[in-house]
Amino acid sequence: MNIFEKFMKLDRRWVYLLLITVCVLTYVADFDVPILxxxxxxxxxxxxxxxxxxxxxxxxxxxxxxxxxxxHPMTYAIVEHCWRKKIRTIFTxxxxxxxxxxxxxxxxxxxxxxxxxxxxxxxxxxxxxxxxVDYCFxxxxxxxxxxxxxxxxxxxxxxxxxxxxxxxxxxxxxQDIINYDQVDLVVDISGGNITDAWISxxxxxxxxxxxxxxxxxxxxxxxxxxxSGQVIGIMGGLLGAAQYEQLADNPGRAKDGMRVxxxxxxxxxxxxxxxxxxxxxxxxxxxxEGRA
Amino acid sequence: xxxxxxxxxxxxxFVTLCIMSFLYKDNPFYKxxxxxxxxxxxxxFVVILWHTGLVPKLFQRLADGDWYYGFLNSSNxxxxxxxxxxCLMWTRFSKDxxxxxxxxxxxxxxxxxxxxxxxxxxxxxxxxxQAMMVKIDWANFFGHDGFDLLDITNGLSQLLILxxxxxxxxxxxxxxxxxxxxxxxATLGIWVLMxxxxxxFGFTVMARISLFIxxxxxxxxxxxxxxxxxxxxxxxxxxxxxxxxxLFVTGYIAYEIVTHLRKKATTS
Numbered sequence: 025m026n027i028f029e030k031f032m033k034l035d036r037r038w039v040y041l042l043l044i045t046v047c048v049l050t051y052v053a054d055f056d057v058p059i060l061x062x063x064x065x066x067x068x069x070x071x072x073x074x075x076x077x078x079x080x081x082x083x084x085x086x087x088x089x090x091x092x093x094x095x096h097p098m099t100y101a102i103v104e105h106c107w108r109k110k111i112r113t114i115f116t117x118x119x120x121x122x123x124x125x126x127x128x129x130x131x132x133x134x135x136x137x138x139x140x141x142x143x144x145x146x147x148x149x150x151x152x153x154x155x156x157v158d159y160c161f162x163x164x165x166x167x168x169x170x171x172x173x174x175x176x177x178x179x180x181x182x183x184x185x186x187x188x189x190x191x192x193x194x195x196x197x198x199q200d201i202i203n204y205d206q207v208d209l210v211v212d213i214s215g216g217n218i219t220d221a222w223i224s225x226x227x228x229x230x231x232x233x234x235x236x237x238x239x240x241x242x243x244x245x246x247x248x249x250x251x252s253g254q255v256i257g258i259m260g261g262l263l264g265a266a267q268y269e270q271l272a273d274n275p276g277r278a279k280d281g282m283r284v285x286x287x288x289x290x291x292x293x294x295x296x297x298x299x300x301x302x303x304x305x306x307x308x309x310x311x312x313e314g315r316a
Numbered sequence: 317x318x319x320x321x322x323x324x325x326x327x328x329x330f331v332t333l334c335i336m337s338f339l340y341k342d343n344p345f346y347k348x349x350x351x352x353x354x355x356x357x358x359x360x361f362v363v364i365l366w367h368t369g370l371v372p373k374l375f376q377r378l379a380d381g382d383w384y385y386g387f388l389n390s391s392n393x394x395x396x397x398x399x400x401x402x403c404l405m406w407t408r409f410s411k412d413x414x415x416x417x418x419x420x421x422x423x424x425x426x427x428x429x430x431x432x433x434x435x436x437x438x439x440x441x442x443x444x445x446q447a448m449m450v451k452i453d454w455a456n457f458f459g460h461d462g463f464d465l466l467d468i469t470n471g472l473s474q475l476l477i478l479x480x481x482x483x484x485x486x487x488x489x490x491x492x493x494x495x496x497x498x499x500x501x502a503t504l505g506i507w508v509l510m511x512x513x514x515x516x517f518g519f520t521v522m523a524r525i526s527l528f529i530x531x532x533x534x535x536x537x538x539x540x541x542x543x544x545x546x547x548x549x550x551x552x553x554x555x556x557x558x559x560x561x562x563l564f565v566t567g568y569i570a571y572e573i574v575t576h577l578r579k580k581a582t583t584s
Binding site for chain 1: 365512523526
């Protein structure tokens with residue numbers, strides 16, 4: 025048995041062990057990797073940056089804890105960007121486990137906003153974020169397609185009260201917001217097929233500008249909608265989140281994880297190359313011996 | 317951070333290690349964590365559906381009457397119709413009455429199809445076809461602001477999308493044998509599909525590594541919290557819990573190694 029055949033029969037657990045070791049060591053070694061910002065992420069950042077104070081952005085937190093690792097950093101970066109610019113936000117959560125994610129993000133970002141911060145050379149004074157004035161969290165309702173269509177008529181149809189039980193009619197921020205006509209941008213941060221409903225039933229039916237934040241697994245599938253102009257931008261996986269953090273000058277968990285991504289990808293590429301070399305070398309030898 | 321919060325964090329790290337132990341082999345700790353995730357998710361989903369669906373959409377609307385009379389004096393009795401249809405779904409468990417469940421199913425599928433067909437056709441078929449058939453921008457063939465292959469609105473991308481889409485469609489056209497020029501285009505279609513699958517695979521690898529990075533970040537944060545004396549709630553119990561978990565994990569690893577060596581000695 026030559027070295028290539030040994031590689032072909034290598035116990036997969038050694039691969040896991042090596043990958044885990046590399047990830048841990050890279051995480052401990054504190055260094056930055058350069059992040060190249062793609063056009064489809066910059067479009068989203070530029071759109072939010074161009075909005076006036078008091079504009080309205082609807083952020084759909086359509087993911088469960090199993091997608092938290094990739095999508096939570098996007099939520100944190102975008103919501104903080106909106107609130108620093110005094111843009112009002114409406115949150116919905118059409119995934120059943122999403123309200124918990126959204127509630128946690130709101131609490132954390134509200135804490136962060138109370139401090140003075142400097143982003144891209146601009147100093148933003150810390151301020152108190154007030155529920156009902158700066159944001160409105162509508163919560164979860166089942167059957168997302170119907171809810172998306174319903175919000176096109178009036179937000180209070182599917183959501184007569186917000187997540188905390190306050191009737192929508194008595195929320196100050198919602199007095200001048202009836203439906204998507206008053207929303208300047210919809211950002212769907214999603215880990216499932218709710219995105220399809222936002223594209224078909226939301227953007228397709230009501231024509232609002234739609235941006236997507238997607239898990240890595242989903243990203244490639246949604247690029248055709250970028251080409252057709254149905255979505256204005258896409259943030260794909262942890263890399264997309266890191267790019268937004270880079271643009272917003274607000275480094276968080278995504279940017280922190282990029283060096284580990286780099287090292288892990290190098291290890292995986294190395295194993296793919298080794299596996300292929302081993303496969304072709306052993307096939308060549310078997311051919312020579314007349315066994316294949 | 318308070319101690320109770322720290323205990324939850326410790327439990328999170330413990331469950332992470334339980335799940336990751338499956339990479340070595342199936343074991344009771346993995347099974348525990350797996351069942352916990354499934355159970356908690358299902359339980360949470362049921363409660364959420366109850367509080368966001370049935371309670372506000374049915375019970376509260378019926379309850380404008382008197383709860384004690386079982387909604388009989390409600391002014392919204394029409395809401396009993398969907399309630400009855402919903403109950404009919406449960407007849408699937410009966411051999412004799414399962415046919416009744418077809419009524420709510422027919423209504424549900426009818427409404428869904430009526431909503432979906434025109435919108436899906438318009439947004440997933442027509443608009444995609446339009447995007448494929450745009451006039452190729454020869455003036456900006458390699459990019460609008462200089463050479464930029466990643467710009468999907470340049471002429472080259474438009475040409476690639478058109479040729480790639482046609483080739484991939486031809487690969488799935490089986491009424492004509494894949495031979496000659498037609499066969500070459502079909503082969504190009506396979507290449508286009510493979511490149512697409514490769515891109516998806518790359519993104520999937522990134523997604524899986526991202527999950528691990530998140531657990532790594534939380535585990536290191538837990539380790540940091542265990543010895544963070546600047547924490548106003550810090551006490552000796554923080555490092556005790558830390559070392560307790562470390563000892564437990566080390567003990568389990570040692571047990572597995574000893575068992576493995578014993579098995580090896582017995583078989584040889």
